Amino acid sequence: MKIRSIELTNFRKFVGTIKVENIGDKVSVLVGRNELGKSTLLEAINAAIFEKAKSAAAHVKAYRHFVNGTIPEVKLSFDVDGKSWTIHKKFAGQSGKSILKCSDNRLFEDDAAEDELQKLLGFKSGSRGGEPGIWGTLWVRQGESFGQEGLDEQAQQTMQQCIEAQVGLVTGGSRGQKIPKAVKAALNELQTGRGPRGKYKETIDRLQGLVKEKSELEEKRVLLAKELELLERSNRDLKTEKTDWDEAAHQNELSSERANKTLAATLASEIAAAATAAKSAQERITNAMKALQERRQNVGSLQKFKQQLADLEPQTLELNTGQKTANDLLDAGEIALAALRDFASKMSSKGRNLDRTRTLVSINKEIVEINSVLEKATRLESEADKLPEAIGAIAATDSLVAQIEKAGIALVTAEAAMNAVATAVSFNIQAEALPHLYINGTPLSNPTQALSLIEKTNIVIREIGTITIEPKVKDRVEFFKRKQDAEAALESALTNAGAKDLATAREAAAQRNQHTRQLEHIQKEIAGLTPGDPTKKLKPGLDHIKSYGGELRGQLKNMLAELGFEKVPTEEALDRQIEQYHKETDRLNLEISKAGGSVAGLKVASADADKKAQDHQVRLAVLTSSVASKEADLNASKGMVSDDQLEANIRQLGIEAASRRQDFEEKEKVQTEPMEAIDAKIRRLEGAEKNHRDAINRLETSIARSSALVEAQEGAGIEEMLLARDAEIERLGNTVAEFEKEAAVLGLLLETLEQAESEAKTRYLAPIVNRVQPYLKMLLPDTDIILDENLQISALTRAGQNEDFSLLSGGTREQLAILTRLAFAELLLGQGRPATVILDDALAFSDDERIESMFDVLMRAGEQVQIIVLTCRKKLFSRLGAAQILIDGAA
């Protein structure tokens, strides 16, 4: 459908006729100032199509002019399916008129017109007039555009038909919607995200409680079973204990053993008494005999000591003699040794004189050597003394020779310089003519001669005339001065050197050098003769050695006086004396050593003799003392009891001891069981009795305890209770399994339903979403739109986040709503249905940037859908770039 023109006459606020024509295929902007009636224009379009001309409804009556109430008329021209149509309606109640004309010349009036219009534009007739259905969505009244597109049931059906025509039947109907909800509710009753709940959970809890109870019962059952076993065993043991025990026999045995013990104890004490008596009798004898024996021993040892003293007498004499002899020998040895040492001392004095004589001889030898050096040095000095004079006599030195050489060269150079600038004059004169030629008054000496002239020169040829040559030499004076200076220098140098020429000078200088070297050589030689000697603290130099020689001569003189020599002996004589001395000394030393050894031996012998004598004295003293002491003891003892008495006592004691021993031996012969054995038996019997009584006690206690425990437990019927728990556990286990299964079943069902529903929805909404998406990308890149099953925008997805539609800004909501409408229109057109989008004062909330984007969207959509924009903002919408049509009406 494409609206082409609309004409209003006396409609609402309009008086007279307003006509808007030439509405284009694409986007048209109908501009009118505020209050001019843009919204009225949209209402009129709605009225022309959906309201019956004969309608008496209040809202139709309201089309009349609110002041003068004239009959309103609307004439709408539009194209559908390539044909042009015009509907003309006069809203006059019962006398209202509808005329529908087609470009194919068909004409419909009144009801027929209304019916045809319905058919043509696909809307239903309602009780209150036509129901716009999808048109209500596409034609947005002022203020509605920024809300949800709000499809009514008819509009939804229309869209649904369009969508299902494209993607097939996908929904499950209203009942289908309820099934997932019911399944979810059932599943929620069973479990939450955290796990089972309600009866399911209660059952699990009860089951766990029962399992716990069961394990407690099981424990009790085991304990009871053990107790029963224990009771049975205790009873058996008690019976055995009692059966196996013969109390009477046991008591008899014990009494008999105790009697045995008493008997044995009496006998044992008697034996012990007899043994003690026998032992003490024996001890008395032993003591008596010991006393007697001791007395006898004392007498014997006294005799022995006295004999020993007597035996020692001769030994005393011998020892004293030996001691004296040893001491005399020692004295003699010591005297001989002293004599030898005295002689040795004298020999030693002689040795010292010989040493001094050796020193004397060596000093003398040194003096001779020094004298020889001094002699040689004196000769060299007299030689050296002559040389300085000879050197002084020669003036030419090496440096003077060098000066002469230098001055010579300077002269040659000056002459060469003059020659260079001189005028060369060559003569080749016949020999006969030679004496006729004079040069500056001097005759020419050589027939072929060359002259270099610097000065004015007169060559006189006798008898011929004079040839004057005057060279034009610059700086002639300078040249001459230079030459004269050089000549003067040479002459001065030669004079200084005392030479007539350079060769003489060189020779004289060489002679001079020769003398100088010889002097140096002699001086070195003299120094070599007196090098000095640090060991004698002798410094180098002739003077020092002279002084040293003087000292040595002084020493020599002294020593000669000391030693009483008139002259220094020869070295050979001295050596002979020394050798003799050494021989004598060696012999003397040997003798002294021998005499020393002998004296040492004699000392030892003397000490030994002294010691022996001393020891002997001690031994004598000890023996004498022992003899005295023993004699005293014996005398005292004999004073108390005599030997006879002692022997009589011993005999009496012997008889007594024999009697006691016999008594003991008789008692010991009586045979009885050992006491330890009897004690062991008694202990064993008492232990056995105690064990028996303990066992009975223990078993009876145990039986009483076990019986009480068993009786306390058995009434409850633990195993019966266990059976009941088992059954209940099995039952609850089954119930839990059923719940589990139920949850699994509901879970799978819900999952399958939701997945299928989600897929269906995606498929169902795809035609709309696919159409919205390109526009959305133009407006808000990187966003997606989410529609619900009622084709309403539920959210916007931006950067993976869902933003609820209701929370978006008014501007964005309006923009999205317009996009959706454009998509609806495109979808309708695609299905061959009529669709036109009318926007009344839309985009009021859009910012500058967005509104430009929306303009782009509208222009692009306008390629397929006719879009009529009603606005009061002429300037703003001029940027839309669409044809603008001014609504020029009179309000």
Next chain:
Amino acid sequence: MRFLHTSDLQIGKVFGNFSAEESSALQDARQASIRALGQVAIKAQASAVFIAGDIFEKQQMSQQALARAIENMRPFTSLKWHLMPGNHDRYQENGLWDRLARMQLPENVMLHTRPGAVQIADDDGKRVFLLPAPLKFTSNPDDLTSYMDTEATPEGAIRLGIAHGSVQGFGSEGEANNYISPTRPESAGLSYLAMGDWHRQIRIGDRCWYSGTPEPDQFKLPPNAVTSRCNGGSALIVDVMGSNSAPSVTSVPTGHYRWHLVEKTLTEDYQVDTLESELRSLGADLSRMALDLRARGALSLAGRRNFEEKILHHVGAALRALRFDEGGLVLNPTDQDLDEIDRSGFVRVAADRLKAIAADSADSNRAQVATQALKRLYLEHLRQEVLS
């Protein structure tokens, strides 16, 4: 002498596989079986009741359980109750039997806790001796009846044996390895050997019978069963004429509840109705019936819903106890089932997916869950239909 032979009352046994209420009823029935046995014995003019072991389920029974059992015997003054330990209630010193002994038992109750011939009656001048073989251990390597061969009784006396164990070797019907020679009556000169341990009634020989339990306790069919009725629920009336003649043995019903094991394969939805009528015709009083229903095969979602309604809910309510394992009955949702859920839309997509998962044999657990989910979806859909 005429007496009633029974065993394996197993008073105190519990039934965890049933609901608490069902279990409680089945448990009470075991205790009540004593009275039923007494009444049957009186009716048959018997003078004694032999209980061949396992009177009680466990050693450690509550005082109340023990006392109640004895009290249930007390009123039958004309009957002598002869009780002997089995493997469940073996004799242990200071245990259950000593407790019973301490309880001042009524004169008509006699405990046989030691082997050895005991005179129990003087039947018209013929002295009757009972030779019990009580168990001291759960499992006994020796044949406890072997002593009977040499146990002396007066000439001409009637010898009756009572034992608990298995006449076959290990691995037979008995619970423990307590072998008893089936020729014991002959070797020991017994007129009758009253056996306990096996819960089904069976004749081993002329003079040797298992009485079976008087009140059923297992969904176990006898070999080559022709009906769905499980073992147990009867006792034996034994008439011993003399020491040499064979006794006359008659089975008498004693059980309060009948236990049935029904196995059914369902392949078509209509078979649910057939099954219902079959179950209803099992007995006149379904309230005295415990049923183990083992359904197999496959049903559509609609068929399954029908099954649950008619069998599990309706018949289940009529029964005393119902055990049903649905593992064998798979769901085979038809296109019609799925169309009923929805012909299109995402719910239908989900249903189709669940069906695919349920058909995937690679993950049987998930397949099972998916089957249930599909069933749930179907029911939820129906519920929403009712609500709207």
